Amino acid sequence: MPRISVRACLVPDCQAATRAFVALLHTAKPIIQAGVSQRLQELRRHPFWNEDNKAYRQQNASAFTLAYSREFSDADDAAAKTVATKTDRTPVFVHILCLEVSCHVLQESGARVVDLRSDTLTQPSPAMKAAMMAAPLGDDVFGEDPTVIALQEKVAKLLEKEAALFVPTGTMGNLICVLNHCRNRSSEVLLGNLSHIHVSEQGGVSQLGGVHPRTLRNLSDGTFSLEELRQLVRGDKLQWPVTSLVCVENTHNMAGGRVVPLGWLDELGATCRALTLPVHMDGARLMNAAAALEVPPARLVRDCASVSVCLSKGLGAPVGSVIAGTQDFIRGALRLRKALGGGMRQAGVLAAAGIYALDHVMPALARDHAFVRTIARAVNALGSKVIKVDLEGVQTNILHLECDLKYVRPEQVCRRLLEVNKDEAAEIGEQVVLRAQPMTESAVRLVVHCDITPEDIPPVTKKLAYVIREFENK
Numbered sequence: 001m002p003r004i005s006v007r008a009c010l011v012p013d014c015q016a017a018t019r020a021f022v023a024l025l026h027t028a029k030p031i032i033q034a035g036v037s038q039r040l041q042e043l044r045r046h047p048f049w050n051e052d053n054k055a056y057r058q059q060n061a062s063a064f065t066l067a068y069s070r071e072f073s074d075a076d077d078a079a080a081k082t083v084a085t086k087t088d089r090t091p092v093f094v095h096i097l098c099l100e101v102s103c104h105v106l107q108e109s110g111a112r113v114v115d116l117r118s119d120t121l122t123q124p125s126p127a128m129k130a131a132m133m134a135a136p137l138g139d140d141v142f143g144e145d146p147t148v149i150a151l152q153e154k155v156a157k158l159l160e161k162e163a164a165l166f167v168p169t170g171t172m173g174n175l176i177c178v179l180n181h182c183r184n185r186s187s188e189v190l191l192g193n194l195s196h197i198h199v200s201e202q203g204g205v206s207q208l209g210g211v212h213p214r215t216l217r218n219l220s221d222g223t224f225s226l227e228e229l230r231q232l233v234r235g236d237k238l239q240w241p242v243t244s245l246v247c248v249e250n251t252h253n254m255a256g257g258r259v260v261p262l263g264w265l266d267e268l269g270a271t272c273r274a275l276t277l278p279v280h281m282d283g284a285r286l287m288n289a290a291a292a293l294e295v296p297p298a299r300l301v302r303d304c305a306s307v308s309v310c311l312s313k314g315l316g317a318p319v320g321s322v323i324a325g326t327q328d329f330i331r332g333a334l335r336l337r338k339a340l341g342g343g344m345r346q347a348g349v350l351a352a353a354g355i356y357a358l359d360h361v362m363p364a365l366a367r368d369h370a371f372v373r374t375i376a377r378a379v380n381a382l383g384s385k386v387i388k389v390d391l392e393g394v395q396t397n398i399l400h401l402e403c404d405l406k407y408v409r410p411e412q413v414c415r416r417l418l419e420v421n422k423d424e425a426a427e428i429g430e431q432v433v434l435r436a437q438p439m440t441e442s443a444v445r446l447v448v449h450c451d452i453t454p455e456d457i458p459p460v461t462k463k464l465a466y467v468i469r470e471f472e473n474k
């Protein structure tokens with residue numbers, strides 16, 4: 001039976017740490033509510049908890065352990081995390097198994113927490129929130145929300161398409177576009193085997209749209225062979241599906257945020273024109289690609305019949321994506337959005353964040369890319385055999401730390417980056433908790449976004465250097 005357990009090893013006299021532990025249990029409430037709240041009472045009644053009971057704490061100067069457990073789900077079991085916190089004087093290790101730990105709690109423990117798991121983690125800034133509060137609203141299903149209309153017009157203009165449509169997520173944006181292109185039964189879509197649409201959208205195009213996916217082998221730069229594409233286009237045979245669409249992704253997520261080369265995109269456009277096949281662009285991070293190439297975003301989708309861009313990734317908005325294409329295409333997309341439950345009412349409150357992001361965050365994307373390059377160079381300067389970076393692949397706001405599996409696995413690296421020990425804090429000059437994600441079999445992903453400050457970068461590079469050297473010396 002799956003189990004959730006919260007185990008804390010508390011060193012007496014560390015009041016800050018005990019407070020952090022209580023806060024942690026409280027913050028984790030939605031996950032462990034019932035099971036832990038009762039045990040919290042037990043914990044509070046324990047003599048150790050009595051702050052006046054100095055004699056008791058002195059007697060128990062060695063580690064003091066409390067263990068809690070209750071039944072929980074497999075998913076939580078899989079989310080095991082180890083966190084170490086430290087007070088001024090004594091290191092305190094709090095092991096939390098099967099529990100997502102909120103940054104808020106880690107920050108309470110006094111550590112600098114730099115969360116580089118994804119660019120979807122950003123918080124709307126006060127100015128963005130002010131724009132959301134001030135937005136004029138209406139019912140968007142009636143087509144009457146002025147802020148949504150303004151966002152759609154802005155994106156259509158930016159991408160040089162006839163029209164655009166605000167949708168809740170990138171996944172829904174891609175799904176709507178694929179279904180809109182593939183209206184006939186037996187349609188087939190050609191797409192990269194590592195594309196987000198194929199790998200990370202639950203096969204929605206076939207699950208919900210009856211569209212048959214056929215994959216092209218993604219190359220390391222996010223492209224695929226155009227020769228292979230030509231070969232996979234079906235002829236007219238009774239037994240075969242009908243090739244109806246080609247999808248491309250830019251920047252390419254699984255390729256470590258690489259920008260698909262512009263020359264290749266032009267060739268893809270020419271190839272698909274000759275084959276009379278439309279191209280859909282999953283441009284979740286299209287603005288990062290445009291910033292990296294220093295070209296207008298419209299240039300990257302010139303040959304695409306449709307495009308989906310996310311506002312909630314590098315652009316820092318809390319919610320939303322926009323799809324764009326011809327007037328006709330967007331009319332069809334509007335019907336599909338409604339069928340999928342994506343018709344939102346006073347959605348201008350969200351669209352306002354998107355407009356703010358395009359005006360104020362998009363112009364600063366190059367800053368995020370520069371931060372990533374700084375981190376990448378610092379890692380490679382270590383000359384480690386255990387972890388390195390393919391510098392050529394570092395082009396936007398994503399960085400893959402490539403682990404040599406002979407020495408270390410991505411999960412181990414991520415776990416260690418969450419921990420802080422005394423020597424390390426002394427060397428770095430502060431406690432740094434770095435949150436990262438295992439991305440592939442061998443890569444840890446770091447993603448820089450608009451909530452990362454220039455002051456975060458030196459501690460991040462020092463933390464990485466410390467941890468990499470530690471693995472190197474094991």
Ligand SMILES: Cc1ncc(COP(=O)(O)O)c(C=O)c1O
Nearest residue numbers: 169170171172196249253282284
């Ligand atoms: C390349 C790419 N496309 C689409 C999506 C889906 O976006 P959403 O999470 O808004 O559904 C993501 C999300 O990470 C992505 O990286």
